[in-house]
Amino acid sequence: MSSTPPESAPPPAAPGSPDPLALERAHLAASRAALRGMRDDVESLDIKDVTANWVNAAALQHQIELRIKALADLAHTPLFFGRLDFLRAPGTADDPDPDPGAGAGEVFYVGRRHVHDAAGDPMVIDWRARVSQAFYRASKKDPMDIGLRRRFGYTGGDLTAYEDERLSDPAEESRTSALLQREIERPRVGPMRDIVATIQPEQDEIVRGGLSGTVCVQGGPGTGKTAVGLHRVAYLLYAHRERLARTGTLVIGPNRSFLQYIEQVLPALGELRVRQATVADLVAHVEVRATDGPAAALVKGDARMAEVLSRALRSYVSAPAGPVVVVRGSRRWRVPADELTAMVDELRARGLRYGAAREALPQRIAHAVLVRMEQSGEAPDDRVQDAVARDRAVKALVKEVWPPVDPAKLVLRLLSDAEFLAEHAEGLLSGEEQRAVLWERPARGVRSARWSAADAVLVDEARDLVERTQSLGHVVLDEAQDLSPMQYRAVGRRCSTGSATVLGDLAQGTTPWATPRWSEALRHLGKEDAVVEELTAGFRVPREVIAYASRLLPSIAPGLAAVESVREAPGSLVVREVPQEELTGAVLAACARALEHAGSTGLIAADARIPALAAALDAAGTPYLAPGEETGPGTRLTLVPASLAKGLEYDFVVLDEPAAVVGGEPDERTGLRRLYVALTRAVSGLTVLHARPLPDTLG
Numbered sequence: 001m002s003s004t005p006p007e008s009a010p011p012p013a014a015p016g017s018p019d020p021l022a023l024e025r026a027h028l029a030a031s032r033a034a035l036r037g038m039r040d041d042v043e044s045l046d047i048k049d050v051t052a053n054w055v056n057a058a059a060l061q062h063q064i065e066l067r068i069k070a071l072a073d074l075a076h077t078p079l080f081f082g083r084l085d086f087l088r089a090p091g092t093a094d095d096p097d098p099d100p101g102a103g104a105g106e107v108f109y110v111g112r113r114h115v116h117d118a119a120g121d122p123m124v125i126d127w128r129a130r131v132s133q134a135f136y137r138a139s140k141k142d143p144m145d146i147g148l149r150r151r152f153g154y155t156g157g158d159l160t161a162y163e164d165e166r167l168s169d170p171a172e173e174s175r176t177s178a179l180l181q182r183e184i185e186r187p188r189v190g191p192m193r194d195i196v197a198t199i200q201p202e203q204d205e206i207v208r209g210g211l212s213g214t215v216c217v218q219g220g221p222g223t224g225k226t227a228v229g230l231h232r233v234a235y236l237l238y239a240h241r242e243r244l245a246r247t248g249t250l251v252i253g254p255n256r257s258f259l260q261y262i263e264q265v266l267p268a269l270g271e272l273r274v275r276q277a278t279v280a281d282l283v284a285h286v287e288v289r290a291t292d293g294p295a296a297a298l299v300k301g302d303a304r305m306a307e308v309l310s311r312a313l314r315s316y317v318s319a320p321a322g323p324v325v326v327v328r329g330s331r332r333w334r335v336p337a338d339e340l341t342a343m344v345d346e347l348r349a350r351g352l353r354y355g356a357a358r359e360a361l362p363q364r365i366a367h368a369v370l371v372r373m374e375q376s377g378e379a380p381d382d383r384v385q386d387a388v389a390r391d392r393a394v395k396a397l398v399k400e401v402w403p404p405v406d407p408a409k410l411v412l413r414l415l416s417d418a419e420f421l422a423e424h425a426e427g428l429l430s431g432e433e434q435r436a437v438l439w440e441r442p443a444r445g446v447r448s449a450r451w452s453a454a455d456a457v458l459v460d461e462a463r464d465l466v467e468r469t470q471s472l473g474h475v476v477l478d479e480a481q482d483l484s485p486m487q488y489r490a491v492g493r494r495c496s497t498g499s500a501t502v503l504g505d506l507a508q509g510t511t512p513w514a515t516p517r518w519s520e521a522l523r524h525l526g527k528e529d530a531v532v533e534e535l536t537a538g539f540r541v542p543r544e545v546i547a548y549a550s551r552l553l554p555s556i557a558p559g560l561a562a563v564e565s566v567r568e569a570p571g572s573l574v575v576r577e578v579p580q581e582e583l584t585g586a587v588l589a590a591c592a593r594a595l596e597h598a599g600s601t602g603l604i605a606a607d608a609r610i611p612a613l614a615a616a617l618d619a620a621g622t623p624y625l626a627p628g629e630e631t632g633p634g635t636r637l638t639l640v641p642a643s644l645a646k647g648l649e650y651d652f653v654v655l656d657e658p659a660a661v662v663g664g665e666p667d668e669r670t671g672l673r674r675l676y677v678a679l680t681r682a683v684s685g686l687t688v689l690h691a692r693p694l695p696d697t698l699g
């Protein structure tokens with residue numbers, strides 16, 4: 001970016017009047033100084049006076065250290081990226097409770113964090129504050145009382161450009177932002193970055209949605225779903241900090257490489273304490289050492305398995321065979337079998353968790369004993385009730401009629417014992433489905449069993465039947481289209497009393513159980529009343545490339561609209577046929593050409609082709625990384641197996657042999673969806689090289 005305002009900026013200031021860029025730089029310098037002042041204030045806090053207790057002191061010290069960290073002025077992160085000149089005090093037109101301290105015609109600088117000067121006056125407003133909303137939402141149609149919206153461009157940490165929109169001036173034409181275009185095309189080195197300076201209005205609606213409801217976002221490749229999900233977490237933490245600090249937030253992504261790719265975004269937004277995990281991490285109660293075939297995985301992931309498990313668990317509860325007799329001193333108290341049966345039936349009917357009901361039963365029995373004691377003139381108190389509940393006879397009876405159940409052992413038995421499975425899958429799973437889920441060799445113990453990923457989800461379900469899983473305040477679920485119904489349930493119980501942001505693209509579903517409709521996914525998640533929003537503007541992939549990839553849509557997701565790219569990049573797509581024996585050489589040459597440009601290059605290929613391409617790159621002395629590993633100026637090429645490409649992006653992509661990508665999947669639709677994912681990873685250029693024929697729709 002040049003050091004002068006870009007073309008879209010207003011003409012230079014008239015001679016004699018102050019240079020606007022110089023004034024803005026002065027405000028930046030003053031804001032930096034104010035931020036330093038804020039940090040100095042925190043650093044000079046003396047906590048000795050506040051607390052004498054060392055535990056409290058340590059906790060306070062930790063808080064202070066976090067605050068100092070949050071107040072760091074990162075040289076390459078602009079302190080503010082926008083400015084709003086209000087025509088009158090924000091919100092006063094129709095707001096009975098306007099922001100305090102906002103005067104008519106006030107000017108606000110919008111940035112990543114709040115900065116105030118020594119007098120407490122704001123120098124920079126947090127992008128998440130209510131006044132900042134107009135920066136993202138105001139338009140010519142609805143100027144929201146904004147006279148001027150100014151966007152700033154930075155080079156490194158220096159303010160070098162600005163772009164103005166006079167929203168309330170009917171004479172000014174709306175135009176697309178050159179700074180947005182530049183931001184998107186800025187070469188990618190390192191992990192995903194935040195989009196806080198350029199969040200678009202339809203994205204902002206989702207980011208600032210309330211905490212109480214669940215939102216599901218359907219959006220094609222590169223529409224900003226991941227970015228929106230992460231910014232939504234940052235927003236919710238700002239707007240509901242105390243509540244979420246208590247209940248917790250979690251971001252769920254498809255695999256490690258993806259999590260590595262996104263892990264810097266929230267810390268860059270000042271949020272250091274959000275847990276990020278895969279579904280496998282959440283259900284890691286047993287060690288996964290085996291892979292299911294598609295038939296087994298499909299049945300194990302089906303929601304009917306929840307009912308099978310529930311029935312199997314309930315089968316452990318039996319009717320008492322006889323009375324319970326409690327001996328206290330010289331007296332014997334007898335509760336007959338039919339009364340015990342009524343207690344068991346009542347607890348069963350109440351729908352409590354297995355473990356909670358099991359804990360309640362001794363208290364019920366003790367209560368029945370106490371009633372008898374009172375009837376015979378004794379005056380037992382609570383301690384007596386507790387003692388009776390712990391009586392050996394009571395314990396023995398509870399163990400017999402409501403035995404403790406280890407969730408992993410329950411699943412192990414179902415998958416090892418054909419008769420036990422048949423008994424509880426009756427009317428739910430066909431004989432063939434039952435055979436599909438049974439282990440070939442029954443396992444002897446939980447530790448030695450060869451658990452699969454889907455089995456671990458079953459164990460998680462069983463654990464929840466025994467003891468309720470704790471719910472978090474908010475969960476963001478990315479690439480949600482790929483989850484099985486049982487996986488949705490596992491995520492759903494982690495936000496059962498909280499809310500979720502569900503992000504995905506039905507056209508990119510590549511598991512055998514990929515969800516066909518969001519309504520179904522939301523039902524399994526337990527969030528039927530979620531709002532489904534659609535994002536259609538594409539930020540990553542240039543128009544030519546997305547148009548090419550979208551030719552696959554009618555076969556992979558009929559009815560889904562193609563992404564409308566916000567960017568033209570003529571010449572960004574090259575599709576070339578080469579003889580088979582020249583394919584690898586051509587691929588390497590294409591990578592070398594891509595690497596002549598700044599930024600990252602991804603070489604995407606069918607998983608089966610990876611070893612050959614890795615060997616060829618090694619032989620050519622070209623260094624490369626695995627997906628998710630941080631690219632740096634030295635190594636900018638990543639070798640990406642098609643199965644790991646989802647969610648990632650590169651400035652330039654070289655796609656090796658599409659037919660092999662399609663052929664690497666068990667069926668054609670999944671193959672074409674995998675190809676669609678691979679075709680939509682490029683920001684600036686895509687080169688497709690093939691020796692075998694392309695799929696019909698692309699040919």
Ligand SMILES: Nc1ncnc2c1ncn2[C@@H]1O[C@H](COP(=O)(O)OP(=O)(O)OP(=O)(O)O)[C@@H](O)[C@H]1O
Nearest residue numbers: 195198199200221222223224225226227539540647
């Ligand atoms: N408003 C925006 N301003 C600037 N860049 C944006 C904006 N929205 C999205 N982007 C960029 O577009 C790219 C794609 O975004 P993101 O990865 O969130 O899309 P996605 O919908 O999750 O894609 P996929 O379906 O492929 O996973 C990222 O580089 C992101 O930073």
